[in-house]
Amino acid sequence: MVSCCHSAEVRGSVASFAAELVSGGAPNVLGWTRPVRDDLATLAASAVYEQIGTGKTPVEAAQVARERMRRTEEGASAPSHAWGTLHLVSGSAAGFRIDDGAEPLSERVDRDEIYKFLGSHMRVLKMGFVGRRRLVQRLLRVLLRGQDLQKGGARDVAGACVFGMKGVGKSCAVGRTIERAKQHTPELGVLVLHGAIDERGVLEAFQQAARAGGADQAAEDMLARAEESVLQRVRRVMEHWRRRRVVIVLDDFEQNLDPSTGGPWLVKPEAAALLEALLPTCTTGKPKLLITSTAEFRVPGANDRALACVPLGALDSAAVRKLWMRGQASNELASVSLKSWHDLAERLGRNARVLAWARALLAGKPDEELAAVAASASAALPVWAPGDEASEEKHTELARLFLRHMACEQARAACGEPALEFVKRARVFEAAVPREAFVTLAEGLAVDVDRDLDVLASWGLLEVGELDGARVPGEPARGA
Numbered sequence: 001m002v003s004c005c006h007s008a009e010v011r012g013s014v015a016s017f018a019a020e021l022v023s024g025g026a027p028n029v030l031g032w033t034r035p036v037r038d039d040l041a042t043l044a045a046s047a048v049y050e051q052i053g054t055g056k057t058p059v060e061a062a063q064v065a066r067e068r069m070r071r072t073e074e075g076a077s078a079p080s081h082a083w084g085t086l087h088l089v090s091g092s093a094a095g096f097r098i099d100d101g102a103e104p105l106s107e108r109v110d111r112d113e114i115y116k117f118l119g120s121h122m123r124v125l126k127m128g129f130v131g132r133r134r135l136v137q138r139l140l141r142v143l144l145r146g147q148d149l150q151k152g153g154a155r156d157v158a159g160a161c162v163f164g165m166k167g168v169g170k171s172c173a174v175g176r177t178i179e180r181a182k183q184h185t186p187e188l189g190v191l192v193l194h195g196a197i198d199e200r201g202v203l204e205a206f207q208q209a210a211r212a213g214g215a216d217q218a219a220e221d222m223l224a225r226a227e228e229s230v231l232q233r234v235r236r237v238m239e240h241w242r243r244r245r246v247v248i249v250l251d252d253f254e255q256n257l258d259p260s261t262g263g264p265w266l267v268k269p270e271a272a273a274l275l276e277a278l279l280p281t282c283t284t285g286k287p288k289l290l291i292t293s294t295a296e297f298r299v300p301g302a303n304d305r306a307l308a309c310v311p312l313g314a315l316d317s318a319a320v321r322k323l324w325m326r327g328q329a330s331n332e333l334a335s336v337s338l339k340s341w342h343d344l345a346e347r348l349g350r351n352a353r354v355l356a357w358a359r360a361l362l363a364g365k366p367d368e369e370l371a372a373v374a375a376s377a378s379a380a381l382p383v384w385a386p387g388d389e390a391s392e393e394k395h396t397e398l399a400r401l402f403l404r405h406m407a408c409e410q411a412r413a414a415c416g417e418p419a420l421e422f423v424k425r426a427r428v429f430e431a432a433v434p435r436e437a438f439v440t441l442a443e444g445l446a447v448d449v450d451r452d453l454d455v456l457a458s459w460g461l462l463e464v465g466e467l468d469g470a471r472v473p474g475e476p477a478r479g480a
Contacts, residue, residue, distance in 0.1 A: 001048055003041040007031030008087035018089040027091055028058040030065075034085040040069055044086055062088045070184075132173050132319075135162075138310065139177040143247055143288050144184060148308035157308045158282035159289030161253075163296050164312035167353030167402065170292040171251055173312065177290070178247060189246040196255045197271045199230040206237055209246070216240075234277045242285035248278060253293040264298040272300045279303040314350035317342070323355060332363035340389045347395045354402050357382075361398075362389055374401060418445040419452055 002008070008018040008031030015023070018031035030048060032041070044065040051061035069083035139160055141147055147154045162170045182188050191209040193201060203223065210219035222236040250256075256271035267275065279299070282289045283306055291307070299307060315323075324341040327333030333341060348354045361384040374381040382401065388394045425441040435453060442449050 001030040001045055003032075003036075003045050005032055005035040008089060009033045016089065018087065022089050022091045029089045030058070030062060031087055031089065032082075032085050033087050034082070036082045036085065037080065040072070040080070040082045043072060044069055058088055058090070062086060132169065132176070132312075135173050135310065135312065136177050136180060138308075139174070139290065140180055142308060143177065143181045143188075143290075146286075146288065156283070158279050158303070158306040159248075159291070160308040160310050161291040161293060161297075162310045162312050163293045165351075166294055167351045168312050168314060169352040170312055172352070174249060174251075174290050174292060178249075181247070185245050187245060189241075189244065190249070191246060192249045192251060194251045197250075197268075197274055199270075202234065202274060203230050206234060210237070231273055231277045234274070238278060238281040238285075238287060241287050242281055244286060246287040248282070248287065248289050250289070250291045253291045253297075254295045257293070257295055257297050259295075265295045267297055267300055275299060275303065276301060279306050282306070315345070315352055315355070316350075320345045320350055320355070323359070327359055327363075332359055335386055336362060336389050344389050344395065347392070348399060351402070354398060357402075358384075358389070358398060362386075416446060418447050421445055422447045422452075 002018060002021070006017075008016045008029070010016050010019070016031065016033075018029040021029045030044075036044075047065035047068050048058075048061045051064050052058070056064070066083040066086055069086070073079040073081070073083075138149065139162070141149055142157055142160045146156055146158070148157045148160065162173060164170055178188070178190060189209055189212065191205050193205050207220065207223050210216045210223060219237050219240055222240060223233050225233055225236075228236075250271075253271070254265075256268050257265040258268060260266050278287075278289055280303075281287055283303070289307070296309065298304060320342060321338065323345075324333055324336070324338055327336070327341075336344075344358060345355055348358065361382060364384075371381055382394070382397055384394055422438075422442055422445055426438060435449070438453060439449055
């Protein structure tokens with residue numbers, strides 16, 4: 001290692017000092033492309049020799065040295081960014097070994113390995129994430145700096161809410177952001193709450209976070225104070241974690257909202273109380289909050305501008321093309337042309353989740369998520385054959401299933417699980433029937449017919465009409 005300024009800098013056609021040493025027979029040389037302070041050069045050398053002494057490769061040693069320098073300057077008012085100027089020059093393909101006698105890797109991707117879970121229910125992509133680069137960069141700035149950068153400049157925030165329709169990839173984008181953040185800050189703690197907020201779930205999630213990554217006994221003791229309410233304990237722990245890197249994820253937050261006809265949806269009391277407990281520390285400390293929701297909502301109280309609002313729409317054309325290229329490499333879309341794939345994507349609204357289903361159907365592979373969605377919606381599981389990528393009938397079938405899935409999810413969020421059981425019972429009617437006919441079907445279920453019937457009908461999950469105007473869905477009404 002050459003610990004002097006410019007030792008690895010190339011000037012015009014003149015090779016660097018480090019490169020000359022490699023040309024003279026040195027297998028690997030670490031040097032600097034720019035000026036470097038003595039303390040940082042000493043820190044880097046110490047890290048490199050320490051790692052080499054434990055058997056690490058020069059590539060791995062250099063990576064550790066860069067990370068230690070970066071973290072040393074984290075928070076400095078005028079960082080030198082010297083970690084980015086440490087350069088490894090090698091006479092070989094450093095970090096790689098080619099074995100021409102090895103068996104070639106399979107081209108096929110194991111779909112079971114594509115997804116992973118954050119928490120117990122938040123399903124995110126482990127492999128195959130495409131597009132959303134600017135979104136991830138924006139969320140990464142929120143997590144690491146507590147700032148949201150927009151055209152008007154940067155503003156301090158406590159976190160961000162990513163909102164958009166089902167299937168566009170909100171949870172996957174948050175998962176990728178956390179993955180990227182951990183590359184910068186390996187000690188980042190992650191706490192995930194999925195769906196409807198309840199005190200038991202909140203307490204268990206905080207207890208799990210306190211035990212992870214080396215037990216935090218002080219936090220565990222605070223959470224064990226049974227004489228205090230759960231939210232009081234949460235406030236204590238958040239204050240205790242003020243200087244700790246933690247990201248709190250509230251996934252599928254729409255399950256905690258009440259619909260509003262005149263603007264953003266309203267946060268239910270239980271969720272509003274949790275936000276009030278989290279946001280003060282997230283605003284002024286290192287913990288940050290990420291929320292995913294299908295609906296926009298207004299943060300109650302004085303924290304109404306504490307979160308950055310990040311809309312997420314359909315995939316762009318570049319991401320659609322990248323999906324096709326990956327499908328070609330894995331042979332899942334080997335028989336599908338790029339034009340056919342783009343046409344299919346347009347008909348399906350370039351929705352990431354529906355395109356994933358279509359890709360599985362075209363490959364003739366079972367998709368557990370699609371099978372579960374079909375079962376939940378009481379619909380037949382779609383079956384595609386080669387060439388169905390050009391079938392509008394098949395596209396319509398898949399889109400209809402997705403829309404019904406979204407309606408069921410809305411019903412579950414707004415009215416609870418009993419509403420879906422009620423809808424299943426109501427399918428005994430093949431025609432629109434009067435309101436009174438549904439009353440007996442609600443027996444034993446926590447369903448308010450007067451309150452919930454019109455809501456479920458507005459989402460297309462059932463039909464309400466009069467006997468003299470009864471009609472089977474899809475047929476013209478009498479007298480039309």
